[in-house]
Amino acid sequence: MHTDPNTTRSADAAPDGPTARGDARIHNIGYRSYSGPRLGRSHGRASLIEHSLRGAFGLGRSARSKVLPMLLLTIMTLPAMIMVAVAIATDLNELPLEYTRYVVFMQPIVGLYVALAAPQMVSLDLRYRTTPLYFSRPLERSDYVTAKLAALSVAIFVFCALPLVLLYAGALLGELSPSDETVGFLQGLAGAVVFAVLHSALALLIASFTPRRGFGVAAVIAVLTVPYFAATSLQWIVYDLGSSGAVDWIGLLSPGTLMDGFQGAYLGGATDFPSGIAPAAGGAGLAYLLVTVGLTALCSFLLLRRYRKVGI
Amino acid sequence: MTAIYHPTVARLTFRALLGRRRALIMALLPMLLLAIAIAVRALNGADDRAAATVLGGFALAAMVPLVGVIAGTGAIAPEIDDGSVVYLLSKPVSRQTIITTKFIVACAVTGLFTVVPVYVAGLILNNNSQQIAFAFTAATAAAVVAYSAIFLLLGVVSRNAVVIGLIYALVWEALLGSLMPGVGNLSVQQWSLTLAEQIAASGANVTSTVSLTAGSILLVIATVGGVWYAGRRLASFSFAGDH
Numbered sequence A: 001m002h003t004d005p006n007t008t009r010s011a012d013a014a015p016d017g018p019t020a021r022g023d024a025r026i027h028n029i030g031y032r033s034y035s036g037p038r039l040g041r042s043h044g045r046a047s048l049i050e051h052s053l054r055g056a057f058g059l060g061r062s063a064r065s066k067v068l069p070m071l072l073l074t075i076m077t078l079p080a081m082i083m084v085a086v087a088i089a090t091d092l093n094e095l096p097l098e099y100t101r102y103v104v105f106m107q108p109i110v111g112l113y114v115a116l117a118a119p120q121m122v123s124l125d126l127r128y129r130t131t132p133l134y135f136s137r138p139l140e141r142s143d144y145v146t147a148k149l150a151a152l153s154v155a156i157f158v159f160c161a162l163p164l165v166l167l168y169a170g171a172l173l174g175e176l177s178p179s180d181e182t183v184g185f186l187q188g189l190a191g192a193v194v195f196a197v198l199h200s201a202l203a204l205l206i207a208s209f210t211p212r213r214g215f216g217v218a219a220v221i222a223v224l225t226v227p228y229f230a231a232t233s234l235q236w237i238v239y240d241l242g243s244s245g246a247v248d249w250i251g252l253l254s255p256g257t258l259m260d261g262f263q264g265a266y267l268g269g270a271t272d273f274p275s276g277i278a279p280a281a282g283g284a285g286l287a288y289l290l291v292t293v294g295l296t297a298l299c300s301f302l303l304l305r306r307y308r309k310v311g312i
Numbered sequence B: 001m002t003a004i005y006h007p008t009v010a011r012l013t014f015r016a017l018l019g020r021r022r023a024l025i026m027a028l029l030p031m032l033l034l035a036i037a038i039a040v041r042a043l044n045g046a047d048d049r050a051a052a053t054v055l056g057g058f059a060l061a062a063m064v065p066l067v068g069v070i071a072g073t074g075a076i077a078p079e080i081d082d083g084s085v086v087y088l089l090s091k092p093v094s095r096q097t098i099i100t101t102k103f104i105v106a107c108a109v110t111g112l113f114t115v116v117p118v119y120v121a122g123l124i125l126n127n128n129s130q131q132i133a134f135a136f137t138a139a140t141a142a143a144v145v146a147y148s149a150i151f152l153l154l155g156v157v158s159r160n161a162v163v164i165g166l167i168y169a170l171v172w173e174a175l176l177g178s179l180m181p182g183v184g185n186l187s188v189q190q191w192s193l194t195l196a197e198q199i200a201a202s203g204a205n206v207t208s209t210v211s212l213t214a215g216s217i218l219l220v221i222a223t224v225g226g227v228w229y230a231g232r233r234l235a236s237f238s239f240a241g242d243h
Helices: A040-056 A063-089 A099-105 A107-127 A131-135 A141-173 A178-207 A213-240 A244-253 A255-266 A284-309 B007-018 B020-044 B048-074 B077-082 B085-089 B095-126 B129-157 B161-179 B181-186 B188-199 B212-235
Strands: none
Touching: A040 A107, A040 A141, A063 A099, A063 A107, A063 A141, A099 A107, A099 A141, A099 A178, A099 A255, A107 A131, A107 A141, A107 A178, A107 A213, A107 A255, A107 B161, A131 A141, A141 A178, A141 A284, A178 A213, A178 A255, A178 A284, A213 A244, A213 A255, A213 B020, A213 B048, A213 B161, A244 A255, A244 A284, A255 A284, B007 B020, B007 B048, B007 B095, B020 B048, B020 B095, B048 B077, B048 B095, B048 B129, B048 B161, B048 B188, B077 B085, B077 B129, B085 B095, B095 B129, B095 B212, B129 B161, B129 B188, B129 B212, B161 B181, B161 B188, B188 B212
16 A cells, blocks of 8 residues: 555656756665554554553553552552451451442552552653654544553552452452352442542543643642542531431542442442441432543543643 | 851742642642631531531641642752752752751741631631630641651652652551551651640540650651751752662
8 A cells, every 4th residue: 555665766757847957866765664564543552551551550661660559559459468367367257348348448549559650641641742653643632542541440440459359369268158259349340440430530631731740640649639538527527417418418529439429329338428328329329320420421521622732 | 057048049949839830739728628617617607526627637637738748849859850959059058058948938838828727717617616726727837847847858858759748648647547546656647636635625526646745746856857857868969870
């Protein structure tokens, strides 16, 4: 489909126009066009996903970049191992913490990981102006955005699911009730999927607004934690004043409490809310479902819009 | 004896801290606090427990450390990051003076964005009933000084100052502090909370895990030690190799 690399357009073929001089010629200095297979958009997208996913755990990067993700992953899995050890050593009938509660319990660690991984994925491309290089390939802008979203979602999911797998394996080895454990484990995985997709859309959107990594990290952390502290404080106040119905609605105001309430309503039945009661699946729980889906969609849409302009 | 304050360094640091987006992020947090305070007061009226929950659970636990990280590391880390600190260090100003000046500026900026809003929020929430507003203002002021010293030191020592500072503030103090009481012995939040515990009336339900003497001694040690060691590190600051 392309010209044969050996064909040259030298002065030999030049027409004798009015401006052509007899001794003018363009030397063939040996540039050759690519004649190998063209792998196309989908391959580019897949490579970008793989590259970003590896980068999120520091693989293929310097040893210094591996330290923090691996340290956080260790901190994330350590309590799971301790729980399994305790459950087996003391002959418990069930794990000390349910699978869905584990991610909520470790949320500060997951938040830190998200805050580290998201700016690393997009801010550096903006800072070192590598996005124009991506966009000069067959890759479309939407491909770039979806690839980054997919990579960060998978990274967060792996980060959250690894301790759950450990818990599940430990529970089976410790001969806890297999049917109960399997149901809980699957609920935990489903929660982790929703958690990962929501957080990747939110964090990438924030990170795409700054080319500076430090700013991105601080901004993602701030957006994840400040509303969380604000929402939990308000929940306690409302609970103290005796209107536990309002507790559910305040929980919609931060990503952390949103995930907590969502899992409580559809995947288990307990929350960290002051009442300890999950929103009902039909009533307030429906609001949690809608806000979760809506927020994810809104962030993804804004991210796509952002990349229509940025990065040229 | 070297000077403690250098006006030009202070002016440059103020400008770096209060310029552009950094100031916006720092201003958002106190505005959120005031918004919460107004909302709680409007919905429920003055209530001491609500005041203690908002000021302790949001202001002192989340807002003060976050503003402290932004201002404390922002006072020096960006300069080291982009290399412009060379021009500052090549001037005939003692590096200890540079650190003390930047420390004072960081305290002033953090104080502006935390101490004042905390007091105002306290007044809005319950008119300083049981001295709660005043107690938390004092605690915030103490925390601001210690956080500024610690995060300034982090900014000199590490390139990942923001991340490490946030890990300390959120994981160490918030997560581990609530699980293991012993962590409170090494937590600025608890050290300053002990001041609030002393000032607030006993019915206000403000408690800290450390005693007043321990808390104040540790606060002083953290502040003085942080500033002193940051000065030492800056004095032996070298540009070779790390690039």
